[in-house]
Amino acid sequence: MSDDRQPTGSAWDVLAGTRLPPGHRVEITAGKVTMTPRTAASAAIARAVAAQAGEQSAGRGTVLAQAVVDFPSARYGYAPDVALVAPGARPGAGGRYGWRDLEAVLEAVPRGQQDEDFVRKHRFYAECGIPLYVLVDPAEAVCTVYSAPQPAGTYQEAERVPFGNDLFLPLAGRTLVLRTDDFPVESPTPGAEPGGGRGIVDG
Template structure:
C-alpha cells in the first residue's frame, strides 16, 4: 500500500475523482491506481436487495450498512466501494465526509466474472492488511458465501468458512451477531 500524507491527512485514492461527474449505473473503484468502471450485474443487484435490508434491520441503529459507497483506505492506489460494508457503531466520517477502513466491521462482495480476480485476490489482501475483521465473498456462480475472518498483517485471513446458499450467513460482529438468510440469493444452474 502506498500512502501520501500532507498536513497530517492521508490522501485517498478517491482524490483523483474529485469534481468528476461519473456516469450512473456503473460501479467505480480504483485498483493499482487504475480507475475501473463496471456495470452492476443482475445477480449482484439481487443479492444486495436481499442482504442489505436484513443487515440494516438487525443493526437497529448500532452501526450502519452501506452499499457501493466510497471508503477511504490508507492508500493512494486503492479505492474501493464495497458491495456492502458494515460500519461500526460510533464511527465518524473523515474531513472528506467518508468513512475510513478502520471503521468497518465487515465487508461483503458479490463476485461476478469481471470482478473475480479483484475480489478473490486484490480485495482479499487489501481488506486483510487493513484488518477488516470479516470479509465475505458471495459467489452466485457456485452458490456459496465464503466468510474470511481473523485478518493477519501478512494480508491474509487465518480462518475461512464456506456456506451454501440456503443456509444462514452468520456475521459475528463486535458484541453482536448478524444473520443473513441466503435462500433468496440468485442461484446458478451450472
C-alpha cells in the same frame, strides 16, 4: 504494509466531482481506475443483504451500500457492495468513512470476475485488518466468510456457506444472521473454466 499503502490522502480525491456510473463497480487499484458492470444477481444480493443488515442494525452501527470508503493509501480506493460500520463511528473528510470504522465488508462477485485486481483487493482488505470479508459468488451459489486478517495480506479462517443456509456474521457485541435462501443464482460466465477464474487463494 508496502510503501504505496501509507496514509498519503484518499484515492477518491482524483474522482472528486465525478458522477460514478450507476450499475457499475468502481474501484481504484494501484492507481488504476476500473469500472465493471454489476450483474443482475450481484445487485439483487447486495440489496437483500443491505436490507437485512439494516433491519438488524437499527440503532447499532451503520450499513453502507456501494459507498466509497477511505483506505490508507492514495492509490487504492474501494466501494464494497455492503459495508458494516461500527457503532459510534463518524464519517471524515468528504463525508466518507475510513477503513478503521468497518466491522465487515460484503461483495457479490461471480467467480469469472475475480481477476488479479480483485485478488489484490482481497489482500489489501486483510492488510488493513478488516475483521470480516464476505464474498458471495452467485455463479457457484456459495458465500465465503473470511476472518482473522493477517498483516501479511491473508485471512486465517475461511468458511463456505452454500445458498440456503443462514449466514452468521459475528460483530462486536452482536451477531447478524442473514438469510440466503432467496439469493439469485446466475449462470457461469460463457467460456470460463469450471469454477471460473483464479478466485482467492490464501496462505
